[in-house]
Amino acid sequence: xxxxxxxxxxxxxxxxxxxxxxxxxxxxxxxxxxxxxxxxxxxxxxxxxxxxxxxxxxxxxxxxxxxxxxxxxxxxxxxxxxxxxxxxxxxxxxxxxxxxxxxxxxxxxxxxxxxxxxxxxxxxxxxxxxxxxxxxxxxxxxxxxxxxxxxxxxxxxxxxxxxxxxxxxxxxxxxxxxxxxxxxxxxxxxxxxxxxx
Numbered sequence: 001x002x003x004x005x006x007x008x009x010x011x012x013x014x015x016x017x018x019x020x021x022x023x024x025x026x027x028x029x030x031x032x033x034x035x036x037x038x039x040x041x042x043x044x045x046x047x048x049x050x051x052x053x054x055x056x057x058x059x060x061x062x063x064x065x066x067x068x069x070x071x072x073x074x075x076x077x078x079x080x081x082x083x084x085x086x087x088x089x090x091x092x093x094x095x096x097x098x099x100x101x102x103x104x105x106x107x108x109x110x111x112x113x114x115x116x117x118x119x120x121x122x123x124x125x126x127x128x129x130x131x132x133x134x135x136x137x138x139x140x141x142x143x144x145x146x147x148x149x150x151x152x153x154x155x156x157x158x159x160x161x162x163x164x165x166x167x168x169x170x171x172x173x174x175x176x177x178x179x180x181x182x183x184x185x186x187x188x189x190x191x192x193x194x195x196x197x
Contacts, residue, residue, distance in 0.1 A: 001101045002145070003039045005161045008168025010038040010097040014090060015171045030090035031179035037075075037094030038101075041068070050136070059117035063102065066120070068095050101164075105157040 001009065011026075014034050018026045026034075044062035049055040061067055072092035079088030099118045106114040116123035148158060172178070 001105060001161055001164070003042060005164050006038045006042070006098050006101050007035045007094075008172070009101045009164040010034055010094045011168045012164065012171055013097055014093045015175055017093070025175035026090075026178045027086065028179050028182050029084070030086045032182050033087045034090040034094035035179060037072075037091040038098050040095060041098050041102075046138075055120075057117075059102065059123070060120055063099060063117055064120035065099060065118045068099055068118075072096060105160060108156045108160065 011031070011034065014031075015026055018024065018030075041062040042058065045055060045060040046058040048060055049058045054060065072095050075091045076085065076088030079085055079091070102117045103113075103115060106117055148155070154162075
C-alpha cells in the first residue's frame with residue numbers, strides 16, 4: 001500500500017470504531033496520531049532497506065509484530081497517563097493496521113496467508129528487489145502501480161487499495177475532515193503574521 005492508502009485504510013476502521021463506541025466523529029489529535037502511526041513502519045524500514053540495504057526488503061524491524069505491539073502498548077500507556085488515552089488508541093490502531101495493510105495484499109497476491117512481512121527477524125520475505133536508492137524504489141513502485149491502473153488491471157490488491165481510498169476519503173469528509181485543521185490553522189496564522197509585518 002502507498003502511504004495515503006495506509007492512512008485511509010486505518011482511518012476507515014478507526015472512524016467506525018469511534019462512531020460505534022462514542023457516537024461522534026474522530027477528533028483532530030487522535031486522527032493525526034493515527035496518520036503518523038499508519039505510515040511510521042514505511043518511513044523507517046523503506047529507507048533502511050532501499051537506501052542503506054540494512055534489510056533485504058522494505059519489511060524490517062518497524063514492520064515486526066514483535067516491535068509494533070510493545071511500541072503501541074507503550075505509547076498507549078504514556079498517552080493514558082497524560083490523560084490522552086484516545087491518542088494512544090489511535091496510534092495503536094494506525095500502527096497495527098499498517099501491518100494488516102501489508103499482510104492482506106501480500107496474501108491476496110500469493111493466494112495464501114503470507115505473514116513474513118510482519119515476523120522480522122524470523123520471517124523470510126521473498127520479494128527482494130534491487131532498488132538502487134530510496135528514490136529509485138519509490139519511482140519503480142509508482143510506475144508499476146500507475147501502469148496497472150492505466151491498464152485497468154483491477155486485481156484484488158488494487159481493488160483493496162482503491163476501496164480504501166474511496167471509503168476512507170468518504171468517511172473523512174463525512175466526519176468533517178478531522179486532523180486537517182492541525183495543518184491548515186498554523187499555515188493560516190503564519191500567512192497572517194507575514195501579512196501584518
